[in-house]
Amino acid sequence: xxxxxxxxxxxxxxxxxxxxxxxxxxxxxxxxxxxxxxxxxxxxxxxxxxxxxxxxxxxxxxxxxxxxxxxxxxxxxxxxxxxxxxxxxxxxxxxxxxxxxxxxxxxxxxxxxxxxxxxxxxxxxxxxxxxxxxxxxxxxxxxxxxxxxxxxxxxxxxxxxxxxxxxxxxxxxxxxxxxxxxxxxxxxxxxxxxxxxxxxxxxxxxxxxxxxxxxxxxxxxxxxxxxxxxxxxxxxxxxxxxxxxxxxxxxxxxxxxxxxxxxxxxxx
Amino acid sequence: xxxxxxxxxxxxxxxxxxxxxxxxxxxxxxxxxxxxxxxxxxxxxxxxxxxxxxxxxxxxxxxxxxxxxxxxxxxxxxxxxxxxxxxxxxxxxxxxxxxxxxxxxxxxxxxxxxxxxxxxxxxxxxxxxxxxxxxxxxxxxxxxxxxxxxxxxxxxxxxxxxxxxxxxxxxxxxxxxxxxxxxxxxxxxxxxxxxxxxxxxxxxxxxxxxxxxxxxxxxxxxxxxxxxxxxxxxxxxxxxxxxxxxxxxxxxxxxxxxxxxxxxxxxxxxxxxxxxxxxxxxxxxxxxxxxxxxxxxxxxxxxxxxxxxxxxxxxxxxxxxxxxxxxxxxxxxxxxxxxxxxxxxxxxxxxxxxxxxxxxxxxxxxxxxxxxxxxxxxxxxxxxxxxxxxxxxx
Numbered sequence: 175x176x177x178x179x180x181x182x183x184x185x186x187x188x189x190x191x192x193x194x195x196x197x198x199x200x201x202x203x204x205x206x207x208x209x210x211x212x213x214x215x216x217x218x219x220x221x222x223x224x225x226x227x228x229x230x231x232x233x234x235x236x237x238x239x240x241x242x243x244x245x246x247x248x249x250x251x252x253x254x255x256x257x258x259x260x261x262x263x264x265x266x267x268x269x270x271x272x273x274x275x276x277x278x279x280x281x282x283x284x285x286x287x288x289x290x291x292x293x294x295x296x297x298x299x300x301x302x303x304x305x306x307x308x309x310x311x312x313x314x315x316x317x318x319x320x321x322x323x324x325x326x327x328x329x330x331x332x333x334x335x336x337x338x339x340x341x342x343x344x345x346x347x348x349x350x351x352x353x354x355x356x357x358x359x360x361x362x363x364x365x366x367x368x369x370x371x372x373x374x375x376x377x378x379x380x381x382x383x384x385x386x387x388x389x390x391x392x393x394x395x396x397x398x399x400x401x402x403x404x405x406x407x408x409x410x411x412x413x414x415x416x417x418x419x420x421x422x423x424x425x426x427x428x429x430x431x432x433x434x435x436x437x438x439x440x441x442x
Numbered sequence: 443x444x445x446x447x448x449x450x451x452x453x454x455x456x457x458x459x460x461x462x463x464x465x466x467x468x469x470x471x472x473x474x475x476x477x478x479x480x481x482x483x484x485x486x487x488x489x490x491x492x493x494x495x496x497x498x499x500x501x502x503x504x505x506x507x508x509x510x511x512x513x514x515x516x517x518x519x520x521x522x523x524x525x526x527x528x529x530x531x532x533x534x535x536x537x538x539x540x541x542x543x544x545x546x547x548x549x550x551x552x553x554x555x556x557x558x559x560x561x562x563x564x565x566x567x568x569x570x571x572x573x574x575x576x577x578x579x580x581x582x583x584x585x586x587x588x589x590x591x592x593x594x595x596x597x598x599x600x601x602x603x604x605x606x607x608x609x610x611x612x613x614x615x616x617x618x619x620x621x622x623x624x625x626x627x628x629x630x631x632x633x634x635x636x637x638x639x640x641x642x643x644x645x646x647x648x649x650x651x652x653x654x655x656x657x658x659x660x661x662x663x664x665x666x667x668x669x670x671x672x673x674x675x676x677x678x679x680x681x682x683x684x685x686x687x688x689x690x691x692x693x694x695x696x697x698x699x700x701x702x703x704x705x706x707x708x709x710x711x712x713x714x715x716x717x718x719x720x721x722x723x724x725x726x727x728x729x730x731x732x733x734x735x736x737x738x739x740x741x742x743x744x745x746x747x748x749x750x751x752x753x754x755x756x757x758x759x760x761x762x763x764x765x766x767x768x769x770x771x772x773x774x775x776x777x778x779x780x781x782x783x784x785x786x787x788x789x790x791x792x793x794x795x796x797x798x799x800x801x802x803x804x805x806x807x808x809x810x811x812x813x814x815x816x817x818x819x820x821x822x823x824x825x826x827x828x829x830x831x832x833x834x835x836x
Contacts, residue, residue: 267449269462286459286792313461322637328550329532330541348535349528351468352546358637360461360789364468366446369528426636442790 235337236403238431240413245397248310250292252389259388266290268363270374271314278306315361315374320429323353344370458793467785467797470805472522477628478777484625485658486512494614500684506830508662514820545631556624560617567610625654639714640784645703652696659689660769690745717791728775737772741765
């Protein structure tokens with residue numbers, strides 16, 4: 175028969191063993207996964223490469239976009255160039271950038287359209303007599319610096335780069351779609367082949383070489399500009415200085431860095 | 443390349459204007475299942491806690507059923523989430539390298555805490571003595587398994603059993619706020635999305651919590667009746683009435699909170715109000731009929747009537763059984779209305795997309811049904827392996 179002392183000892187041993195096991199298991203979470211598993215580390219390095227690619231101290235750049243709606247003619251060259259430059263799937267459900275056509279009718283109703291993201295150009299579908307006003311609005315990622323999409327990513331696969339560009343590490347993204355839900359501007363989609371999230375990178379591979387993003391490059395009217403918000407004499411800062419610029423959905427406080435000139439009140 | 447035929451169909455059915463990336467609903471029926479199943483876990487556990495912590499003796503016959511049901515559903519709670527991922531084999535990253543500002547990342551830890559610390563431990567301490575006794579009675583593999591599950595503590599002296607009881611009580615006390623946290627947190631995952639006005643509400647965690655309790659209580663009511671019938675035993679009417687009473691109270695709170703949320707939306711009529719008004723008409727079947735009428739008003743009125751007048755036993759049994767199913771359907775509809783409803787309208791507030799569930803496919807109805815059946819199979823196994831009716835009671 176067991177003595178009381180033995181019973182206590184067995185109970186104590188049990189508590190010590192379970193605590194040690196639980197502690198050991200919990201401590202695993204403090205370590206980086208690939209170090210624990212001893213496997214490939216490329217996924218972790220990918221995000222770090224951003225700084226390497228930049229090649230300059232992070233304080234140097236803080237990129238953003240400037241779109242002048244008064245100059246946009248809805249030709250869709252930007253959307254077309256973006257798909258070609260960035261291998262965006264051709265189907266009409268996946269866009270890194272697109273152009274919307276707004277028509278405010280005399281009866282105060284609003285008709286908005288963007289067939290195939292305006293890649294094939296936009297044509298007026300409302301009779302002239304009914305039109306009160308009409309205009310085009312180019313859309314893309316706002317590269318917010320208080321970005322709700324990066325906030326919600328459960329693994330940190332999407333992040334704001336040191337240069338202020340919102341990027342996705344596709345080798346790390348789990349494809350949960352939480353960021354798609356969190357983006358107020360509808361700028362993200364799940365790539366049908368990669369099954370990870372995809373979005374505008376502000377043509378990061380181009381701007382870090384000093385070349386303009388594809389959409390900016392091809393715009394025939396110069397409606398799109400981009401630039402470094404820390405460069406006080408740069409094109410973007412001058413664009414903001416010389417126009418009465420606004421951002422989309424300012425009440426959401428996302429820190430949008432896509433500045434619009436001539437942004438009509440009707441635009442969402 | 444995934445099959446995108448359905449997207450062309452959806453494109454032709456777009457009503458008004460939606461952003462071009464919004465045609466596909468990102469979160470499908472599997473994400474409807476996720477808060478539904480998690481809610482059942484939290485609700486069932488809270489009912490078990492009522493019995494233990496607040497000593498509601500009438501609920502005694504349902505205590506172990508509640509615990510085992512909570513555990514069975516908890517086992518599959520994350521499955522819909524994992525199946526839904528674009529990269530399901532990377533799911534462990536959420537636990538290994540969590541991004542701490544993400545509500546979804548922290549949920550993994552809330553889940554683990556609840557599963558490992560609360561549910562498993564509570565079941566262990568509740569069954570330890572019985573497992574020791576059963577290991578002595580059984581032979582072969584079953585004996586070994588029971589012995590292993592006792593974790594080497596074979597002491598069944600009254601003093602040891604009293605300790606089990608004390609620790610179990612303590613875990614339940616910790617478990618109640620944990621259950622609150624578990625499902626309140628699920629509500630926060632939706633409620634904190636400021637881009638979506640249908641979700642973005644500070645009330646969301648509280649509404650999710652109370653609706654979870656409603657669904658969990660209804661589940662236990664349903665299970666208790668089915669299990670008793672299968673075992674050809676007599677239903678404890680006092681127990682049924684007690685569950686009915688708690689279901690009634692919690693339903694009142696749940697209905698009040700949800701009404702308050704809607705009344706607030708209607709009264710303040712923010713920018714999104716127009717599109718949300720149209721959304722509620724589009725959700726007529728699942729919102730007005732499923733959630734409000736069948737899932738809430740019918741049970742409320744019936745249970746309210748029972749509080750003043752109790753009809754004959756047979757009528758009560760039939761009504762309780764029917765109500766438990768209605769409430770479960772109603773809460774499923776509520777999850778549907780939140781998850782699917784919240785993605786039907788565009789964030790441009792100018793139009794709607796459509797959603798049709800297909801039976802086949804990784805995110806189809808077939809998988810959803812399988813995921814809903816699995817917990818019942820787990821429960822059936824657990825009831826055979828750890829039969830509450832064979833436990834030794836003091």
